Amino acid sequence: MAEKVGVYICHCGSNIGGVVDCPEVAKWARENLEDVVVSRDYKFMCSALGQDLIKDDIAKEGLTRVVVGACSPHLHEKTFRNASKAGGLNPYLMQMTNLREHVSWVTADKAAATGKSKSLISGAVHRVVHQEALAPMPVPVNDHTLVVGAGIAGIQAALEIADAGYHVYLLEREPSIGGHMAKFDKTFPTLDCSACILAPKMSDIDQHENIELLTYSELESLSGYVGNFKANIRKRPRMVVEPDCTGCGLCIEKCPKRVVDTEFEAGIGYRKAIYRPFPQAVPKIPVIDVENCTYFVRGKCKACEKFCPTGAVDFKQVEEVREVDVGNVILATGWKPFDARRVSQYGYGRMANVFTSLEFERMCNSAGPTDGKIVMRDGVTEPKSVAIVHCVGSRDENYNPYCSGVCCMAALKFGHLVLEKTDAEVTSFYIDLRTNQKGYEEFYARLLDEGMNFVRGKVAEITDAARYPGEEGKIILQAEDTLLGRQRRHPVDMVILMGALEPRDDSKELGIKVGVSCSMDGWFTERHPKLDPVATMTDGIFVAGSCQGPKDIPASVAQGAAAAARVVGMINRKSVMVEPVVASINDEKCSGCRICNTLCPYGAITFDVQKSLSGIETALCKGCGTCVSGCPANAISGAHFSNAQIEAELDGILFEIQQGAATGEGAPLAEKGGRHE
Amino acid sequence: MTFAYYPGCSLEASSEAYDISARAVCERLGIELQEIPDWNCCGATEASALGYLSGHALVARNLALVDKSLKDVVAPCASCFLNLKKTDKLMKEDRKIGGKLAEALEAGGLAYEPGSLRIRHLLEVVHRDIGHDRIQQAVVRPLTGLRIAPYYGCQVVRPVGDSGDADDPEQPQAMDELFSWLGATVVDYPVKAHCCGGHMTQISTEMSNELLRRLLYTADEHQADIIVCACPMCQLNLDAYQGKVNNAFNTAFDVPILFFSQLLGLALGIEADALGFGKEIIDSKDVLAAKLDQEETAETPSAPRRTRRVSRSLPMPKKD
């Protein structure tokens, strides 16, 4: 039986109405398009009155389908679905088409705009009659959660969820939790001691009954879907039996092998071959670095084993893989520091007294290699002058186009520390100083008062080639002082390079494991940059902290908490509704060719060997439709985006085009379609 | 291996020594050079200052004249090298201009397929294509005892239209490695890729003198016996104008400036006269005689930047 379609053209004030002849479009639809029983135009369809038009017509005219020509569906699709629902129509029987963003706002020529609107409406009408009533599907939610990464963002998220009374698996690749924050001395802009605020949280994690800490471990694979994930976790061998170890540290004391610590000490300090990254490490259990351990390299030593009072050392330990069931996953894998060697004109690695920001953080830390003393590479001499170089590897298309966000404030913090701990003068070379959070601009003002110098100009090169008297034995920064428009050479004893924050090398890899995409830069992509910043396109997977983009501590903590809130919300609901836009396979038509099996990145398509048929795990399907268009037998159909629906929309559009051709009036075709005038 | 050879104007006149030594070295290393027939000037840095298309057309003619059976053009002159590369890249990447240049070539009955030639600098060919093993085998007269400041200048190392595998444009290594293979002591010459002033010697002696002074001063600070060049302009400026620099700043620089190919030739056992020695204005005979084979004494002061290692000293960042 024929459907009864109602068409509603929105003027959006003059936004659409000012360019598109809405009454004409409505009239044309009524007269030219099959199944259209009602066709109206109205000033504001999204207004209550506009929505009432739809509801009433559904009741009075017995509409079975609704087409709305207005703004972008991304704005008001929900609105008009609800209106249809309120009128007693299944919301998925409403089709919206975009006459504003895609027509009136981008077209100068009115005739052209009107013609284009007609064809879009025609497309929508043809499509809507093929649409089917759909209902969202409920699935249960497991109340365990996996948090990947135990930096400050992951720690915050884990604690929030655990405190809400739910079990958390907290995964950390390094031997200890704490992340980068554990390496810092002070935090901007308040200058409170990083360890003092982090350490308590770390021991909370250690003691929390709802948190199961999995350190020295990585996520091997993730399968399943929202509410019902299975995670495989690979635990590397510490060579120390955790339950037996008391963390007394005797083994570390006795270990004869000293190694440069490129991880925690950023390369300016040493550790033993059996070590604990830092005294307050959580857990306290040490690990053996098998690359450097004398026993593993040469086959003899075993000092640690000899001296261990509880016999906890076990050189035969092997890695283990375990599987955990979780309902939600939070990614908080953080960032990695930019390799300053790549900017060879800055001479890092060539000139001893050029340091990276992370090296300097460790130097300032009273628990660091220099006991907090600011000294040159020789380890004793205090610098008389220090230069801080901004944007090293940031805002630079040769390295990373983005702004790393935190460096400006960290540079101010460094400036303060230098002025506080030494008699040196400090000069910062910046392009723009970005201090746009609470208390940040005030901190900048404070540093001006404290006598830190600022030069606006990106440093062109750093050299030890003296040119003028007074430059001998110094490191010279050459830059243009852009506020003076003059080239400037600035000799100093010590340089600090504010290196960029970069995505982890394996972030893309991890993204593919869990079905989260990465931006071109390699940061995880959130569902919506403004309105949904911690969710991802994969339901049940959330992001927090710097793995989603450079962030400072406050922002990371906020995101950790936000992600936790989303997870707790999910758990409390017990079950979640998933959009019904999914694919399904018609067994009659499926030839078992398995072409579709390889097309799905979510592993939603399974193959039944007995029946030799492919099948789709509905809850896993995200509805992209790639398998639908890939099936040679047309056996797969995509709900709400079926071949019939899309081809009908195409027919509708072509219908107007052919009609236009016939009448010669076809939309833009008479006048030259208005271009940038 | 056979390469098309583009000597360029300077190598015909002021820098004959470069041409002679380049040919000699290549012959010794089994590189056959086929000079481009009737090649013309590349326009240096001057032609494109007045005409855009004509500037590139000048270069394009040379590319078009290369025997189509050859895949590589080798140019010893930095400016020639860069100009050839730039024009080739432009023709390849900017369809509009590429088309016009093709049309211009056609007017002369010539044609060139952009990207069909690899534009190489002599230094790269020796360093990459011949490489460590074959060079070391060929060395008969190591340059032991000689402190070398490798000076690359600008246009050899700036990656204009290069693939990613080009040498570091800021701290290039090719010459450093080459001369360490030859047994010389290579000083870490921080200004190795700074500019010698190019044509500034013709325009403003004040400015060019200063640029040259910087290079000489740093070489002196690092106790270099000789500065080696891979560019005729660099060599000419440092060599011919060294006296003027001394007058201008009353300094007493007296560093011989040689082409890398000359010293390489010496190490390969080629006779000095067959390498154009003696054409340099600051004579290099005495230095070579004095230094060669004098094993470097232990307490040769090294570059000032090296901080003396105290037990408390912090580790340096690892290489690579």
Place this chain on the structure above:
Amino acid sequence: MSDISALSTEPSFLDEVIDATSGGDRLRSCLQCGTCGGSCPNGSDMDHTPRALFALIAAGEREEVLSADAPWFCVSCYACTVRCPRKIPITDLMYTLKRIAAREHFAKKQDAVALAENFNRFILRYGRSFEFGIASRFYLTRKLGSIFSLGPLGIRMMRHGRLSLTPSKIENLAQLHAILDKARELGGES
């Protein structure tokens, strides 16, 4: 008037410069960081650093830019181009400014123009450059004063066989001219 031209919808000086440079549109993304000005070996002697020139171009200060000496002090060392965080072809832009300035006789006072013109004159005549000719003619026409100071150098060069007094000439000069004429015609060069 310049500010007006910057605001009006007429193709601005910025557009003019960009259109005359392959890849020049990168100039729009300049963030005025001064890497170019800091990198330039002659940066301390220029009346405007490249960065400042770009600001003036954006502001439509045509005359001031074209009469600047900065482009003529560019030695084509490409340090700025390699380092520019916005990948702006700065050296090429300097060539563009030189060309416009030379075409519109803004730069008569620049020695560099004379040198370039000289150089090109010899290329046209011989197909190759002729250092001795260029140098002597250049000094005779421009720097009569300093030619004597140059004498001894010339003599030393000659003694070391580094100054050929006879230019070498290519055979197919006609072909070269045909190519260059066509190029000039296509490029609308005078």
Place this chain on the structure above:
Amino acid sequence: MSEPVFEPRIVGFFCNWCSYRAADLAGSARLKHAPNMRIIRVMCSGRVDIEFILKALAGGADGVLVAGCHPGECHYVEQNYKTIRRVAMLKHALKPLGIDPNRVRLQWASAAEGPQVAAAIDEFVDELRELGPLNWTGQWAGRGEECREAVDKIAAEHKEAMEVMP
């Protein structure tokens, strides 16, 4: 200007996440561009069935533009890579069908690239103006006889092959 310009008719398949939003952005930014484009929204460029494109060309469109997220930024992880392959293969097949492959265009656009989308549409319109009207079905009109002959010829050639063995 009176002299009529050929206005190509273009069908676009835009993915819901990046390119459709980019087109929205072009709107919010009021970036005027040629009105020849008709956009059909799909969830992912991977949903674009090659048949859709052929159908559009057969049905009177002079060109088809498929738009998706940048490679590596696909909201479905990697589906746009499949689009690359499919469109490449289609373009390959178009020539023998008498269609210039440039009538099908693949366009990447992140949700932030409204200007790029607007520019791409204008550019595509200009390219199609160069190519002129497609009128694909028209090309075959009145050539039914030819086709039948061709088919018969082939049938004859493969006579025995076509016989079903008893």
